[in-house]
Amino acid sequence: MKELILASSSLYRKSLLQKLNLEFITASPDIDEHPKPNEQPDKLALRLAIEKALALQSDYPSHLIIGSDQVASFDNHILGKPGNHQNTIKQLKLQSGRSVNFYTSVCVLDASSGRYYTDIDLCTTYFKKLSDQQILNYVNLDTPYNCAGGFKAEGLGISLFDKIEGEDPNSLIGLPLIKLIKILERFDIQVI
Template sequence: MSSSLPLVLASTSPYRRALLEKLGLDFLTDSPRIDESRRPNEPPQVLVLRLAEAKARAVAERHPNALIIGSDQVACIDEEILGKPGDRTRAIAQLERASGRCVLFQTGLCLLDARTGQAHTLVEPFHVHFRALSRRRIEGYLDREQPYDCAGSFKSEGLGIALFERLEGEDPNTLVGLPLIRLIPLLEAAGIHPLGD
């Protein structure tokens, strides 16, 4: 892998784009446009690994001489995946379910060299311990932030932080959708050094 290769984020998520921008690197974004359906009995960890790599490979078809970053994330309670709620009713149900409990976020990461097809993949866990939340507080939060496009129905980078008792994980960026601390060594192995050579 060479640092002269373009870097492409296989995502149109504004959250992932903002995270990658923190590294000060030049990169493009491209939508992977893949089927993100879960396979029957597929464990969450397997799902996010598969989708992170599938996203990278889909984008690699349009960027055959680039390094591609793919990422996928799910939130789980007892192995049940909480998807993006999409609307207020589902968001209320998700937050009521999470109230007083621990939600495990699994984030799959892939760095793919599109020239060779070589992929480096990993899964980064992150635990979110929720406070006991009343219906009134849940509704008040949703009225203010409307996180209907976010797995778990919150934005930890915003007011969502008030929903938590504590966070457990190696990298807070993981919770937003892109584990930068784990990505940096992969980029460095590919010849891309955010802090310079």
């Protein structure tokens, strides 16, 4: 079996991949994650997953490289990571009582052949109508400044929602494991 590389510095993606009981190492790809003009959120997520895997191809020429990305979309606009306290509060106020789509992509690249497979999972979050105090309390407790959508679903962020719709609950945290397992099977890697 080829060795696996997770092309990510995300502790959450690493933790999710560890659920599959596969041996892997992580490496951080250096890519430009800015969207291209008029790029749709799903296309951006797929492109970034591919670029993350390809960015490590020359460093790990005999490995299978897993790239993944998540893009949040609100009213057909891409939501970036808020980056600081004020932007997080502003973003959550906009999302209060509304729905946000999360496109979480995965790419598995066979570095030796250049062959890769991709997939994407859509998860829709339906936010509760939140008071300013609830938003402030949440942001102070979870500090989700560098998270797509301005929340951490693996933490207190789950309390912000009325419901979540999607095929794979892991996608909202950052890695669509069900789709990843199916791709790994195409490379003859069985999880069970």
